[in-house]
Amino acid sequence: xxSGGTLERADYSMNYTNELNLPEPLVDAVRSNHTYKxxxxxxxxxxxxTCEAILKRRHDGEIxxxxxxxxxxxxxxxxxxxxxxxxxxxxxxxxxxxxxxxxIEDYELSGIFDLYDDATGTxxxxxxxxxxxxxxxxxxxxxxxVLAYCWMLRKLGFGAKNGxxxxxxxxxxxxxxxxxxxxxxxxxxxxxxxxxxxxxxxxERHITAWFETVAHQERLTDDxxxxxxxxxxxxxxxxxxxxxxxxxxxxxxLDSKESAETLRAELESKTGKGHHVEFRQGEDVKCEMYxxxxxxxxxxxxxx
Numbered sequence: 604x605x606s607g608g609t610l611e612r613a614d615y616s617m618n619y620t621n622e623l624n625l626p627e628p629l630v631d632a633v634r635s636n637h638t639y640k641x642x643x644x645x646x647x648x649x650x651x652x653t654c655e656a657i658l659k660r661r662h663d664g665e666i667x668x669x670x671x672x673x674x675x676x677x678x679x680x681x682x683x684x685x686x687x688x689x690x691x692x693x694x695x696x697x698x699x700x701x702x703x704x705x706x707i708e709d710y711e712l713s714g715i716f717d718l719y720d721d722a723t724g725t726x727x728x729x730x731x732x733x734x735x736x737x738x739x740x741x742x743x744x745x746x747x748x749v750l751a752y753c754w755m756l757r758k759l760g761f762g763a764k765n766g767x768x769x770x771x772x773x774x775x776x777x778x779x780x781x782x783x784x785x786x787x788x789x790x791x792x793x794x795x796x797x798x799x800x801x802x803x804x805x806x807e808r809h810i811t812a813w814f815e816t817v818a819h820q821e822r823l824t825d826d827x828x829x830x831x832x833x834x835x836x837x838x839x840x841x842x843x844x845x846x847x848x849x850x851x852x853x854x855x856x857l858d859s860k861e862s863a864e865t866l867r868a869e870l871e872s873k874t875g876k877g878h879h880v881e882f883r884q885g886e887d888v889k890c891e892m893y894x895x896x897x898x899x900x901x902x903x904x905x906x907x
Contacts, residue, residue: 619670633670633677639663643702644817646714646751649810650744652831653817658896661825666895675773679731682771683717686729694722703758707814716752725765726752734772737787742768742794750806753798767795830902836887845870848877856883 621630639660648656659666687698695718702713718727726749749766756763775790796802820828830836843863844853847870854870857863863880870878887906890897897903 619668619673622669623671625670629677630670632680633673642709643711643713644814646712646748646755649712649751649813650747652835653813653820654828654831654900654902655835655894655896656817657820657828658825658899662896662899665899668895675731678773682729682731686717691718692720692722695720701752701755701759703755705810705814707811707818710814710818712751712755712810712814714752714755716749716756719752719756719761719763721761723765724753724762725767726756726763727767727769728752729769729771731771731773734774734776734787737770737772737792738785745794746796747806747809749796750798750802751810754803754806754810757803765795765797767793769793825899826901828901830900831890833887835889836902837889837893838887839885841885842883844881844883845878846881847874848879853881854878 619630619634644656683698689697691697696716697718698715699719700713700715702711704710705712716726717729719725720727728745728749730745745768746766749768753763753766770792772787772790772792775787779786780788816829840858842856842858843860844856845863845866846853855866857866860880860882867878867880870876887903890900890903890906894900894903
């Protein structure tokens with residue numbers, strides 16, 4: 604191992620409320636204590652927005668989340684705990700916490716990888732996910748995460764060059780797998796990547812740019828922070844739906860009102876039946892449903 608970072612096991616946790624008065628063992632399984640360290644950010648944070656990361660630290664003591672909102676995360680934690688206790692081979696490292704400097708002041712990037720096999724140079728990450736994730740094949744966030752872990756391990760002197768995700772599909776249906784050719788055949792699926800030098804240059808540019816931005820934004824007030832990007836907000840654009848009068852489902856959903864009105868006129872001329880155009884407002888899905896600091900976010904304040 605090089606002297607450019609550290610490699611050790613770590614414990615981490617957070618605190619939550621219990622509005623539904625759930626049993627204490629369940630609450631304790633979800634509850635934890637996490638202490639932020641100045642200038643140290645995790646891989647998960649670096650793959651998100653700098654605004655969100657900064658606000659979480661500034662308002663840590665003000666954020667409340669009920670344990671009932673963390674049940675799916677509990678499934679993932681349980682799976683990781685079982686796998687952590689399972690025996691690996693002599694060339695494998697399991698559930699290790701790593702930290703490396705990023706070359707900007709005293710900032711560090713940290714993270715916990717699930718499994719690294721030094722014999723093959725492969726980082727493996729376990730994910731409990733919904734089947735829709737597999738069906739849409741939206742794996743870019745997974746790829747970025749294992750690529751970042753590989754980049755960090757290389758900084759520590761390891762020969763990491765491959766990444767893979769083992770997806771455990773929590774809502775998989777055996778009956779659907781029998782009759783739908785597009786449905787995953789098994790409840791566990793694997794996605795793999797072999798990384799080239801260009802990939803490591805790509806993730807290094809992202810990490811460097813992210814830390815440069817966060818180093819600047821840490822000096823700003825909340826209202827001056829740069830908002831997360833549309834991608835980071837999981838933004839969905841405005842849409843216009845063309846629906847036959849009396850029907851429950853839209854015939855087509857289009858990106859502009861003009862296109863929708865044109866289609867409405869064409870359908871009415873062709874079928875002789877009335878149609879109408881319905882506006883569907885876009886939304887920032889993460890901001891509205893999954894961001895714990897949205898109430899402190901300057902972007903959300905303006906939107907609301």
